[in-house]
Amino acid sequence: xxxxxxxxxxxxxVVGAGLAGLTAARELTAAGLTVQVLEARDRVGxxxxxxxxxxxxxxxxxxxxxxxxxxxxxxxxxxxxxxTFPAYDxxxxxxxxxxxxxxxxxxxxxxxxxxxxxxxxxxxxxxxxGQIPMGKPWTAPRAREWDTQTLATWAxxxxxxxxxxxxxxxxxxxxxxxxxxxxxxLFGLAYIAGAGNECTPGTVDRLMSVAGGAQQWRxxxxxxAVSIEIAKQLGDAVRLDxxxxxxxxxxxxxxxxxxxxxxVARSVVVAIPPVLATRIDWSxxxxxxxxALFQRMNFGGLAKCEAVYPEPFWRASGLSGQALxxxxxxxxxxxxxxxxxxxxxxxxxxxxxxxxxxxxxxxxWSDGNESERRGEVLRAFASAVGxxxxxxxxWIELDWTDEQWTRGGPTAVLTPGxxxxxxxxxxxxxxRVRWAGAEHSxxxxxxxxxxxxxxxxxxxxVLSIEGELSWNNAS
Numbered sequence: 001x002x003x004x005x006x007x008x009x010x011x012x013x014v015v016g017a018g019l020a021g022l023t024a025a026r027e028l029t030a031a032g033l034t035v036q037v038l039e040a041r042d043r044v045g046x047x048x049x050x051x052x053x054x055x056x057x058x059x060x061x062x063x064x065x066x067x068x069x070x071x072x073x074x075x076x077x078x079x080x081x082x083x084t085f086p087a088y089d090x091x092x093x094x095x096x097x098x099x100x101x102x103x104x105x106x107x108x109x110x111x112x113x114x115x116x117x118x119x120x121x122x123x124x125x126x127x128x129x130g131q132i133p134m135g136k137p138w139t140a141p142r143a144r145e146w147d148t149q150t151l152a153t154w155a156x157x158x159x160x161x162x163x164x165x166x167x168x169x170x171x172x173x174x175x176x177x178x179x180x181x182x183x184x185x186l187f188g189l190a191y192i193a194g195a196g197n198e199c200t201p202g203t204v205d206r207l208m209s210v211a212g213g214a215q216q217w218r219x220x221x222x223x224x225a226v227s228i229e230i231a232k233q234l235g236d237a238v239r240l241d242x243x244x245x246x247x248x249x250x251x252x253x254x255x256x257x258x259x260x261x262x263x264v265a266r267s268v269v270v271a272i273p274p275v276l277a278t279r280i281d282w283s284x285x286x287x288x289x290x291x292a293l294f295q296r297m298n299f300g301g302l303a304k305c306e307a308v309y310p311e312p313f314w315r316a317s318g319l320s321g322q323a324l325x326x327x328x329x330x331x332x333x334x335x336x337x338x339x340x341x342x343x344x345x346x347x348x349x350x351x352x353x354x355x356x357x358x359x360x361x362x363x364x365w366s367d368g369n370e371s372e373r374r375g376e377v378l379r380a381f382a383s384a385v386g387x388x389x390x391x392x393x394x395w396i397e398l399d400w401t402d403e404q405w406t407r408g409g410p411t412a413v414l415t416p417g418x419x420x421x422x423x424x425x426x427x428x429x430x431x432r433v434r435w436a437g438a439e440h441s442x443x444x445x446x447x448x449x450x451x452x453x454x455x456x457x458x459x460x461x462v463l464s465i466e467g468e469l470s471w472n473n474a475s
Contacts, residue, residue: 010034012462013256013265015244015280018046019448020436021271022230022238023076023455024462028269029234031463036263037234038256040243040272040405043224044231047409047438048448050222051396053308057340058222059347061304061398063410063448064338067216069197069206070449072456073226077219080229084217088337089210091315094323094384096330101323101383107209109167109324117164122204124158129193130201135442137190138420147420151188152180170324171208173333173353175446176413177300177400184416194443194450202443210322214447220341223448243405246281249431267465269458271436273299273406274426286430293422296415297439299408303352303399305332305377307392312339312346314385321348323384332380348381348389352399373397411446412439432465434458 012028014021017039025035043049050058065087066073077084095102095109104110108118132140140146146154155165169179176183176191183191195202195214206213219225231238247268248255256263270277274294278286285291314321314337321337331352338349368376374395381389400409414423427440436458441450 008261008263010036010263010265012036012267012269013038013254013263014269014271015256016046016271016437017041017044017227017231017238017240018271018437019048019073019076019227019451020046020438020440020455020458021269022227022234023452024269024271024436024459025234025237026230027456027459028462029237031459033463035234035237036265037238038242038244038258038263039238039240042240044238044240045224045227046451047400047406048223048227049398050224051306053340053345053347053394057342057344059306059308059338059340059349059396060218060222060224061306061396062223062400064218064223065215066219066448067206067209067214068212069195069200070214070444070447071197072452073447073449076230076452077226080226080233082225082229083220085220085341087210087215087218088312088315088339089216089320089322091318091320093320095326096323096380096383097326099327099329099383103319107205109170109326111163111167111326117159117161118167121155121159121164121168125155125189125192126201126203129189129203132186132190132193134193136424137186137193138423140186143186144420146189147184147186147418148416149185150181150416151183151185154185154188155180166326170326170333174302174351174410175207175353176411177302177353177409178413182300182415183413184419186419187414190419191445194441194445197443214444215336218341226448244280246283247433248283249433254432266432267462268433269436269455269462270433271455271458273297273437274412274435274439275299275407276405277435287425287428289422290425290428290430293418293425296418296422297412299400299406299412300353300410301401302409303397303401304349305352305373306338306347306349306396307378307381307389308394308396309346309348309388309392312337312343313388314346314348317386319385321385323381325380325384327380330380330383331376335381335384345393348385350377350380352377370395370397429461434461 011033195207323335332350338347438451440454444450
């Protein structure tokens with residue numbers, strides 16, 4: 001082990017330079033504490049990452065959308081000079097079912113057999129979500145009943161046919177990176193309840209919609225620009241390519257060790273995916289129920305695929321570039337127009353959003369070579385907007401399940417029994433360690449707003465135990 005030098009002493013070590021960790025570091029630095037941010041990747045931004053389109057434009061290959069009630073990320077972005085622009089939402093959307101494409105307007109696909117069921121199911125979901133106490137879903141009146149079954153089981157019991165559940169799964173592909181069969185009913189309802197803020201109840205419509213919903217805006221310069229600007233402000237306080245391997249707690253300090261260096265601090269904020277936090281060597285060990293919870297907070301199977309064209313050609317046909325796919329032979333769950341705000345190029349983005357979509361015909365989608373994967377996705381795009389979609393000028397693909405420091409996306413999902421059995425351990429402080437990350441937020445869990453909220457909360461908790469005390473003025 002390396003020796004601890006005076007230069008290695010800071011008030012707080014923050015593990016992870018995503019939005020949560022950088023937000024915490026920014027707040028703590030503003031309060032006068034010395035901070036060291038340690039990031040395993042060679043970049044900041046966590047689950048937000050930009051891809052350059054030439055010299056002046058970018059697209060996002062990670063988290064990108066923001067909407068009403070996501071006040072914390074919008075306020076933070078504005079404070080560092082990152083503005084927003086409307087996500088493209090003009091024209092008709094496309095619903096592809098079993099190879100047949102149909103135009104529709106509004107948020108609900110034109111599946112006549114399922115349409116009545118969808119409306120009834122959404123209303124029942126919203127009513128049930130309204131019964132979830134924010135921050136303590138395990139105390140809901142029917143918590144144990146809901147947590148013993150999947151959301152799919154619960155939904156079928158409140159539907160006349162399977163059509164409503166199948167459409168719900170299409171919508172959830174990009175939200176959970178899974179289906180309603182992958183999560184407990186209690187977790188799913190609590191997640192929907194969190195699609196709002198302290199004054200506005202969460203609803204399915206706000207979670208799924210573009211206009212008035214979670215997909216209403218994008219960031220000028222890409223979502224990663226927010227993290228990049230914060231990192232610039234923090235300067236040398238951010239260290240990249242520095243995975244944390246071990247955390248040792250003592251009565252008066254915490255020692256954080258990487259492969260080559262060590263830091264000693266009064267407090268630590270751990271702002272990485274919970275399942276990755278369990279892979280750190282902890283001394284003393286994490287409380288058993290907290291470790292058990294974090295190990296069960298596995299991510300969904302999200303990948304993002306984007307095709308770039310000389311122009312957004314689908315708009316000339318009155319199409320928004322949005323599509324939903326209900327087809328067992330198509331890996332894509334949903335598609336969006338992801339073109340830059342100046343429309344200098346056209347970009348279609350598709351979510352391969354569920355583990356099930358990856359396993360068809362006895363093989364894994366991600367096991368194919370790039371050409372095969374690209375062909376499958378482009379054929380899906382073409383079924384929605386026409387054959388010109390088959391010939392992009394650039395292909396962009398990021399499979400988040402292959403990302404070493406994320407291992408899936410877009411968020412952690414909880415299976416039946418976990419939330420009532422272990423959920424209360426999610427944010428419990430561990431000695432001088434506080435937790436942050438998009439999964440540690442009651443509102444907009446898994447979203448950029450949730451990450452910022454959790455970073456702010458962690459900073460507040462650290463300041464409440466640190467006060468004005470620092471290594472420089474400690475007695």
